[in-house]
Amino acid sequence: MTVTEPQQLAYIAGQAAEARLRFELETEGMTLNIGPQHPATHGTLRIIVRLDGEQVVWADPSCGYMHRGYEKLAEVRKYQQVTTLVNRIDWLSSFCNEVPFILAAEQLYEVEAPPRAQWIRTLLFEMGRIANITLFLGEMGVQLGAITPVFYAFRDREHVLNLIEAATGGRFHPNYDRVGGLKDDLPKGWVEETKAVMDKVREFCDQMEDLLLGNEIFERRMRGIGVIPARVGLGYGLSGANIRASGVDWDIRRDEPSVLAWKDCDWKVWTHTDGDSFARYWVRLQETREAAKLVDQLCDGLPSGPIMAKMPARLRVPKGEAWVHTENPLGEMGYYVVSDGGPSGPFRCKIRSASFNNISILPWILRGVYVPDVITILSSLYFILGDIDR
Amino acid sequence: MSALLAPALAALAVLPPVAAVDVTTYGWVTALKVAIVLGVIPAGALILGYVFLLKMMSHMQSRLGPMEAGPHGVLQLVADGVKFLQKEDIFPSRADRRVFAAAPLVVLMSTFLLYVVIPAGPRAVVEDLDTGIFFALAVSSISVIGVLMAGWASANKYALIGALRAAGQLIAYELPMVLAVVGVVIQAGTMSLSGIVVAQANYEVSVFGLFEIPKVPYVFPQIVGFLLFMIAAQAELSQAPFDMPVAESELVAGYMTEYSGFRFLFFFMGEFGSAFALAAIAATLFLGGWYVPGMSMDAVASDIIGPLVLGGKIMLVAFFIFWVRFTYPRLREDQLQSMAWKVLIPISLVNIAVTGVAKVVF
Numbered sequence: 001m002t003v004t005e006p007q008q009l010a011y012i013a014g015q016a017a018e019a020r021l022r023f024e025l026e027t028e029g030m031t032l033n034i035g036p037q038h039p040a041t042h043g044t045l046r047i048i049v050r051l052d053g054e055q056v057v058w059a060d061p062s063c064g065y066m067h068r069g070y071e072k073l074a075e076v077r078k079y080q081q082v083t084t085l086v087n088r089i090d091w092l093s094s095f096c097n098e099v100p101f102i103l104a105a106e107q108l109y110e111v112e113a114p115p116r117a118q119w120i121r122t123l124l125f126e127m128g129r130i131a132n133i134t135l136f137l138g139e140m141g142v143q144l145g146a147i148t149p150v151f152y153a154f155r156d157r158e159h160v161l162n163l164i165e166a167a168t169g170g171r172f173h174p175n176y177d178r179v180g181g182l183k184d185d186l187p188k189g190w191v192e193e194t195k196a197v198m199d200k201v202r203e204f205c206d207q208m209e210d211l212l213l214g215n216e217i218f219e220r221r222m223r224g225i226g227v228i229p230a231r232v233g234l235g236y237g238l239s240g241a242n243i244r245a246s247g248v249d250w251d252i253r254r255d256e257p258s259v260l261a262w263k264d265c266d267w268k269v270w271t272h273t274d275g276d277s278f279a280r281y282w283v284r285l286q287e288t289r290e291a292a293k294l295v296d297q298l299c300d301g302l303p304s305g306p307i308m309a310k311m312p313a314r315l316r317v318p319k320g321e322a323w324v325h326t327e328n329p330l331g332e333m334g335y336y337v338v339s340d341g342g343p344s345g346p347f348r349c350k351i352r353s354a355s356f357n358n359i360s361i362l363p364w365i366l367r368g369v370y371v372p373d374v375i376t377i378l379s380s381l382y383f384i385l386g387d388i389d390r
Numbered sequence: 391m392s393a394l395l396a397p398a399l400a401a402l403a404v405l406p407p408v409a410a411v412d413v414t415t416y417g418w419v420t421a422l423k424v425a426i427v428l429g430v431i432p433a434g435a436l437i438l439g440y441v442f443l444l445k446m447m448s449h450m451q452s453r454l455g456p457m458e459a460g461p462h463g464v465l466q467l468v469a470d471g472v473k474f475l476q477k478e479d480i481f482p483s484r485a486d487r488r489v490f491a492a493a494p495l496v497v498l499m500s501t502f503l504l505y506v507v508i509p510a511g512p513r514a515v516v517e518d519l520d521t522g523i524f525f526a527l528a529v530s531s532i533s534v535i536g537v538l539m540a541g542w543a544s545a546n547k548y549a550l551i552g553a554l555r556a557a558g559q560l561i562a563y564e565l566p567m568v569l570a571v572v573g574v575v576i577q578a579g580t581m582s583l584s585g586i587v588v589a590q591a592n593y594e595v596s597v598f599g600l601f602e603i604p605k606v607p608y609v610f611p612q613i614v615g616f617l618l619f620m621i622a623a624q625a626e627l628s629q630a631p632f633d634m635p636v637a638e639s640e641l642v643a644g645y646m647t648e649y650s651g652f653r654f655l656f657f658f659m660g661e662f663g664s665a666f667a668l669a670a671i672a673a674t675l676f677l678g679g680w681y682v683p684g685m686s687m688d689a690v691a692s693d694i695i696g697p698l699v700l701g702g703k704i705m706l707v708a709f710f711i712f713w714v715r716f717t718y719p720r721l722r723e724d725q726l727q728s729m730a731w732k733v734l735i736p737i738s739l740v741n742i743a744v745t746g747v748a749k750v751v752f
Contacts, residue, residue: 032547039639054551054723143639145630145720151451217631217719371551372722375640 006224014368017052029057036065043385059366061359066389074349079105079179087173089353090387093128093329095174100326102177104337107322109179116305117181122261123298126291130201131160132329133288136382137208140281143379144221149211156204159197181308191299198292205289222278226365226377237357240331245283246275252327265297277380315343330354330387351390355383423516427505434666435659439467442712450716477651482545489543494656496536501660503529504667509584511680511696512688522583523571526671534560537645544648552644555723556635559625562730567622569738573615573745574608574675587679607678614741616676618734623668631718673703
């Protein structure tokens with residue numbers, strides 16, 4: 001049998017390193033704690049790695065340093081109050097966290113928001129995606145030692161955040177969704193301004209392509225590093241761009257029926273066959289461009305009408321359960337909400353967040369790689385600490 | 391009024407007149423040299439730090455940088471220096487205290503020794519050694535001992551990994567650097583840095599015997615050597631794309647992780663002081679050094695204008711060093727090693743052979 005996959009080779013190298021540690025040289029490996037306070041984990045993730053020289057023999061992520069208990073807290077709040085909590089899960093694209101929860105709540109309430117509200121939701125959802133992924137595109141450079149791209153990312157992300165603030169009142173935590181619709185309508189002149197900003201976002205994507213994607217050192221650091229074969233990725237429950245970079249053509253926005261407005265737009269889901277860090281970066285770059293395209297189309301086709309549905313005049317939410325998941329910037333995010341028919345909030349609220357599953361592959365993928373590649377793989381998998389620990 | 395001044399004038403008359411002080415005596419020369427070395431090195435580090443690290447980087451990244459301390463923040467690094475001096479001098483509890491304390495001094499000493507042989511004018515040189523460039527390359531390697539000491543004595547895993555990376559990197563990159571310099575030495579026929587400046591001032595290129603271009607700096611005939619030297623200098627200075635010893639996204643701050651206060655300041659000064667010195671050596675070897683075309687080699691004016699000319703060339707070289715630093719991602723350690731041993735060293739050996747053949751033929 002010939003071994004061709006780089007990940008398999010790395011796995012064998014890891015086992016060989018372990019054998020060296022144990023039998024041949026009788027040297028002692030070094031256990032290194034990457035985190036919970038470490039610049040590469042941008043948060044409080046702890047990864048315990050056992051090293052032979054600079055080669056990782058064994059790695060284990062240890063999360064929970066930022067656990068805030070949102071699932072339990074949601075049980076003692078009303079549906080309208082939970083959006084404030086879930087805003088803080090993936091803090092770079094907070095609006096995208098509220099949408100699936102509010103859709104689940106609307107299913108339980110048995111109401112549906114009017115079309116204009118759904119379109120504005122989709123619009124802000126995609127803008128949240130841009131605000132989130134632009135930061136990844138710049139930050140990947142920082143993790144590899146190029147400090148300049150992240151400043152361009154912050155500069156251009158600021159335009160998007162300003163628009164989100166103009167519409168919702170909050171730069172980071174919009175808290176804009178209501179059961180049955182939205183808090184406010186869009187301000188005057190917002191649509192024109194948004195289209196101008198989308199041109200800037202596209203320009204930023206071109207800039208990143210020049211600065212990083214075409215850079216020879218960047219390519220040498222990214223290509224063939226952290227290869228995830230499709231079946232392994234699916235086995236570990238990867239989602240979003242991480243699994244699309246392994247060639248799995250799966251996007252919830254397109255593949256599942258939704259009340260949101262994606263079905264009315266013309267856009268494309270990008271996949272890559274390599275499954276390495278470079279592929280993940282490339283897929284996310286294309287996704288940002290698609291999101292800018294989507295925002296343009298949503299701005300053009302924005303229907304008129306009310307932004308709030310007529311709510312039934314009752315205090316109790318009918319008994320039942322709802323599961324809504326969406327394609328968030330980090331991957332699949334879903335809420336399983338159970339109502340017991342009582343006057344208070346949800347009886348149970350299970351949050352499925354993308355990053356928690358995405359980092360579960362770390363022990364498998366970090367075996368046999370070098371310390372600098374640990375950082376490359378970590379940041380190309382792209383997690384947000386709030387999304388891991390909730 | 392004159393009555394008041396008379397005693398003062400009488401007192402002045404007792405003192406020796408200024409013109410009578412012989413500045414060529416040993417004591418005066420030494421005092422002057424000490425003042426220059428102690429003044430030039432921190433000043434060089436400060437200028438590079440301010441112009442490139444604070445200002446150029448900020449403007450390249452669409453931000454302003456420090457603006458408050460002094461006009462356009464010129465005093466920011468002075469303020470930072472004062473801040474570092476006030477900070478507590480922390481020793482990790484498991485550190486090897488004496489080695490830990492000595493390490494920054496070793497790094498700084500290597501930087502100081504580099505300045506000894508750099509000529510800034512026909513007479514404006516601390517010590518014009520016959521083996522000047524050899525000495526400079528030798529003392530610049532001492533810094534890695536300090537880095538290893540720092541990494542080992544810190545009792546910190548990140549510091550240890552950083553120090554070992556620095557040692558491996560230095561061994562890999564000293565070789566192409568030395569070999570790149572050999573081309574210049576062969577062409578100039580001397581190892582003295584002053585001699586290399588004079589040789590460049592007298593170097594003429596004849597184009598097919600038709601006409602002659604006088605005073606060509608060695609960057610044109612030795613362009614390969616120049617590029618090799620700059621790549622190796624980048625690695626020697628631990629600047630991106632070769633900044634693995636201090637890679638902040640992997641190793642926090644590498645061998646400097648545990649340092650604080652004025653010991654950290656020493657590392658900082660060593661880093662930028664070495665950048666200044668290596669830029670000066672590159673300017674001397676390849677760009678003609680202090681020589682001003684059209685001026686007599688021995689004129690006193692050369693001793694005054696020479697340092698300014700050299701300073702301008704240093705800034706030019708340093709601009710390229712820092713431009714690359716702010717733009718490129720870093721290589722991985724094994725990629726760096728394979729680049730040094732498989733690419734740079736063979737190219738520099740070919741460069742030496744070609745230079746030697748050309749020296750014999752022409």
